[in-house]
Amino acid sequence: MTSNASSPARARIAAAKRIVVKIGSSSLTRANGRLDIAALRRFVDVLAERHAEGVEIVLVTSGAVAAGLGPLDLPNRPKDLATVQAAASVGQGLLIGQYADAFAAYGIPVGQLLLTTEDTVRRSRYRNVWRTVDRILALGGVPIINENDALVADGRGFGDNDRIAALTAHLVRAEGLLLLTDVNGLYDGPPSQEGTKRIPEVENLADIAHVEIGGSGSSVGTGGMVTKLRAAEIAVESGTPVILTTAASAREALRGEDVGTCFAAKDKRPSRRQLWLAHAAKTDGKIHVDEGAARAVASGRASLLAAGVTAIDDNLNASDPVSIVDPEGKEIARGLVAFDSSHVREMIGKSTDEIANELGEDYGRAVVHLDDLVLVGRSRGNPGPLDDLEQ
Structure with a gap:
């Protein structure tokens, strides 16, 4: 670990021409579970700035289930599968509609891809995802990816969009991955504990083996710090640097500023086939x-x-x-x-x-x-x- 604020990894992300950005449910919803449209639009403003500078953006977003809570008058994220699927079905339309409107203000079209595990465990479908994303980018659009919670028949989906984001980053040969959550990076202990400090840089994942990690995500999401670190592991092993920070710091992160935690990537990037075999194949x-x-x-x-x-x-x-x-x-x-x-x-x-x-x-x-x-x-x-x- 190091405290170098202008690390090569941050510089790579700042100079990236293709980047994957993942945002979690907690960053897009209010405490009552309803979609925070103002927060979503502020987030899109940041992405549109980079898009106007010629950067290709692939967005992986959570929030479909959370977005469906309000319209269905559900006070909290449901625990039974059928209600989760119903909330996701209602929320997916609402979520993509808000993104489409927000990006349209900048003249940017969006395309939605709803994935299940079958789209990654079968190579032919994995390659189809890549072709679709690549073409949307070539046409000047922003692909918006989410797990298709409404169609996870047995409840055994990815379980988090962090892994989807890491796999997507390698699949589309992104030059950086931005994981946005409600915590400003990784700390050397529980963030709420007095005296703990943010870890600004991680050069090698072995350096954080001693760090106590906890938390299972917000009340409206399914992820947590463990899922984000495992996503970071997939990304850095595939040659993609990662910044983990809050949605409020997304602009600074994309500029390479000292926010959150930056994970340096390994030099050698494996083939798409190798990554598929290691992390996605059934x-x-x-x-x-x-x-x-x-x-x-x-x-x-x-x-x-x-x-x-x-x-x-x-x-x-x-x-x-x-x-x-x-x-x-x-x-x-x-x-x-x-x-x-x-x-x-x-x-x-x-x-x-x-x-x-x-x-x-x-x-x-x-x-x-x-x-x-x-x-x-x-x-x-x-x-x-x-x-x-x-x-």
């Missing part, structure tokens, strides 16, 4: 490997060869996302399998040359190539600084 099955293959894969420098495979689940097709598990059943990596299950079974335990001789040259290659493989959890070789955060 795996279709497992490939079990022996100890030697597990070590080789965990090194991050080797493809998975058939010689190290011990078993594979049924009904896997070529290019399906799979989990690679060690002899103890622990997931060490994810990847795209190169062959159907039936073909992999014919290859198990055999060398590449043996496979090529028996099945043909087309089969003399890795079961999961290094380019289609990503390590997960502690297999990445880092200490997993967020794994032990107090929730």
Whole structure:
């Protein structure tokens, strides 16, 4: 951690030509749960300023459920799924309508994308999101993204828009991510506790492993500091710097000023496919490997060869996302399998040359190539600084 107010990460965000901005429910609603239209318009004023300067803005917004509370005469965020979905359905129209009107004052069109987990766990749909967002930006508009709470059939959605924002930032190759909440950054202890101080810069996530984190979000939202830090982890690992601050400080944050907490990004940006595999993909099955293959894969420098495979689940097709598990059943990596299950079974335990001789040259290659493989959890070789955060 450092107190350098003019850090390179802040400078990168100030100079960014494409940025993702996420705003939470608590920043857009009054204490009674109703949408605060004045606050929304002040927020849009800030984004429109940057848009006029040639910056492409992707907005990830919460607030649909909260916006639906007033019209439905609900005093608080409901606890049962059906009422949450009803509030979201009513609130989505109200929320996007207010955004459309606010941006229209600046001649900026908006496009709405309501996402469910299926839009990220299936690569074809993930790519469709990217194409739509990219085209709206090219046409001079602002894509507005929210989780589609009205259609989460079993209640198991993303759970927060912070993760959506981090995934979107990488997907659209944003140069910065701004996470807006009701707390001005990360503190070295509970913000309400006397003597705690704001952490202005985080150069490495391992530096905050000792920080006590709590809170589960406001009464109108579902996020909290933990979700924001996990979103920051996704973003910085994908090469995107992050600023976490309040909506009231959004203008200063976009200018690179010393507000909130700034998280420096790693230099190497993984491919969209790698990020999808690591944080968004729903795996279709497992490939079990022996100890030697597990070590080789965990090194991050080797493809998975058939010689190290011990078993594979049924009904896997070529290019399906799979989990690679060690002899103890622990997931060490994810990847795209190169062959159907039936073909992999014919290859198990055999060398590449043996496979090529028996099945043909087309089969003399890795079961999961290094380019289609990503390590997960502690297999990445880092200490997993967020794994032990107090929730």
